[in-house]
Amino acid sequence: MITFDQVTVHYEDTAEPVLRDVNLTVEEGELCLVVGHTGVGKSTLLGAVNGLVPHFTGGTLHGRVTVDGRDTADHPPRELADVVGVVGQDPLDGFVTDTVEEELAYAMEQLAVPPATMRKRVEETLDLLGLADLRHRALHELSGGQQQRVAIGSVLTAHPRVLVLDEPTSALDPTAAEEVLAAVTRLVHDLGVTVLLAEHRLERVVQYADRVLHLPGDGRVVSGPPAEIFRTSSIAPPIVELGRSAAWSPLPLSVRDARRAAAPLRARLGGTLPPPVRPAPDTDAPDLLRARGVTVTHRGVPAVREVGIDLRGGEVTALMGRNGSGKSSLLWALQGSGPRKAGSVSVGESGTSARDPGKVSATEARRLVGLVPQTPTDLLYLESVGQELAQADSESAVGADGVPARAVLDRLAPGIPDSTHPRDLSEGQKLALVLAIQLAAAPRVVLLDEPTRGLDYRAKGALIDIVDGLASEGRAVVISTHDVEFVARAADRVVVMAEGDVVADGATGDVIVASPVFAPQTAKILAPLPFLTVDQVASVLAAPHETAPDA
């Protein structure tokens, strides 16, 4: 269906080619998973399939890419629209019309499909993706998962043979992501569409893949069956890492297979107490932030309902809950920049020095609580990293005793030169830059709103190190996130919100294992044993075998 023949892609502004001598064939009806770290050329590989690379992006492509017998050199993307359907990260970016039904018809209108056929295909697609009830709704009113399904539907109506999905779930919460991935697997199984899928959170998709294309980062593409590729790949979901440390063969890829293979492992780990994921936080540490009865409403609709929360120094708290459950509103209200209808927030050690960040100037609030918003780039507006850092120092009036933002950044993410334009940084580096800007004011409480969005495994690992560092300096850290694997490794405490209420608040192990849906993969495989991460298992396995049960 898709063949790459000696393909090399070179952009003008880079010294090394992004892809080098790639030869691969994707057969009809395969679900092909593209894995690799950020910036290794996944998007380039996917873009080359329908000719966006190089027709739209620039750069030079040597070799030959053919899709369904058409050479992308002679066919620009629009001439391949009836063969390849492309869905990007943020569905809103690709919408041309404003209602669901018109969006589904758009591609067919361009392909001059007869009106009668169009009508029929729209109805079929509405049913196929479960969108029939939404047909007259405006696109911007839909939830993220619904929007992404409309985006998939809008390319499906053209009846493409190949569907290219570039991280379709990275902007979605877990429920919405499940919705979209369920739709994709259904298309593969029912219609035999060839799917090329890039995805960061592999734990969600790896079990559906027929084949994996691994981009190790040197321009090569390694192709093979999932169990084989993941045996050695540098990037792997927790289930694979567990399988590797337990030396299972063949490598299980679904929780079901892993549970069946894990019986001996469970028996062996049975009597041992898992080592703590993180050093226990200091229980005597003072409360740095006390919030009581915090209420936020948006146009009369309550987003946060009378939430009380205490944040202790040195403790990392994860804030979880579906989109729209009030996580962001709560964080903004705690920082003082967002609206707060009722309730009190006091920051600082209890007593006379406690202040309410909502009632002081923005400069003062920044010294009390630092917040990194969901779109960190909203805070960046200068031409270089150096200027941003200097501006941050002057904004927070760093005196002789303060730590300049540059030093903070070097600790968080070493090796970002001053001259770089902030827009050219990777997602992880942008996050580090904004965090450094916020930390220049030396707040004791740090709030991060969905920092894991769009980060790959390596960047998440780096983020965990950063968060650990902040906590060890005695700061209170709150991270709102959907990523339960990240929470299992990074947080001491989990607060779950639903419809503006706090519905669970407790130690990480207790809260995230309580619900099988939200549990991390390791916990699902090893239940009822209280293991949360692969590292815990690995450290027990590595220890001498003295811990055998006495029974």
Add this chain to the structure above:
Amino acid sequence: MVRIPETAARPSAPGPAPDAGGRRLPRTLHPVAWWIWALALATAVSRTNNPLLLFLVLAVLGHVITMRRTEAPWARGFKYYLYLALTVVAIRVVFRAVFATGITPHDHFLFSLPHLPTPDWYAGIQLGGPVSLEALLSAATDGLRLACMLCCIGAANTLANPKRALRVLPGALYELGVAVTVSLSVAPQLVQSVQRVHRARRLRAGRSKGLRALRGIIVPVLEDALERSLRLAAAMDSRGYGRAGTATRRSRRATGALMLLGMCGLCAGAYGLLDATAPVLLGFPALGAGGVLCVAGLRLGGRRVTRTAYRPDPWRAAEWAVAGCGVLSAVLLFSNAGFNAAELNPSVYPLGWPTLPLVPAAAILLAGAAGFLAPPPSPPARPAVPAQRAEELT
């Protein structure tokens, strides 16, 4: 397959429409029909100065809009046209009072504004002075006529979905329609982006007013918008926008030449009509030739566009009826049949209550028949912004 939770929140029955339309199925009328109706009514309005007739037109517009508008956002805009109309009348009256044109002995004196002397070289215009009732009334009726025409356009915008109206554009102008549609959908996103960045400014304790703050807001918003439009362009390209179809270089050139010549013809014709000293040949003949060439160019240009329309609006009896009753009322007002043309423009000298001429009033009421000639609009789509989106927006 995952079920959509929203279905649970679906209202059990749509609210009763103001008019079920009898046996006719609810549907949206072809936008062009509404536009013809409204423009014809505006043409009819241009003929008269009679305040009674003008108020009748406003009543007819109000009636048709309440009967046949939908719940869509653009359909809620008529009141803004009314405000605009009021402003027009007010400006007209105020200007007439300030730039007084003097007063004759027979006029009813109302009040006097302080007279500002103007320099000699500016003698044509007087500022201030006595103001008469007659002057104000004639200004008000004049303004009212303009206001009525504005409201006619407003009615067309309220009754017809502007995006569906754009879809009716000839194929050669399709790109223009797409550009307008895309910019309409991007504007709210831009507003949202500005709000988000503005809120984030406080996190850096940046100034939220002044020139420097403007930069802090504009740079991220523009970067955002640029990146988004690049992604949109890529998405449109991969979905087949701008497929070349069967256009040849020759046909493209022919289209361009025809359009250019046609435009020249139109310009020359307009000049010939407006300038009395121009040769007769430059008037209607040039205008006609220009029009024909333009149509030919659009046709030829449209041929290279291979595209189909999803669920195009049909043109049926109801469309003929609505457009027809509008055109008929305009024709009646221009025909001078059965009424005295002077009654259309009653004079304020001597001051008197205007009479309501029967035939023009009937003609305008005839246009009001569109209120029930058009089929009832489809019941409103369920509104209800999901809570999560509402929160993300704020």
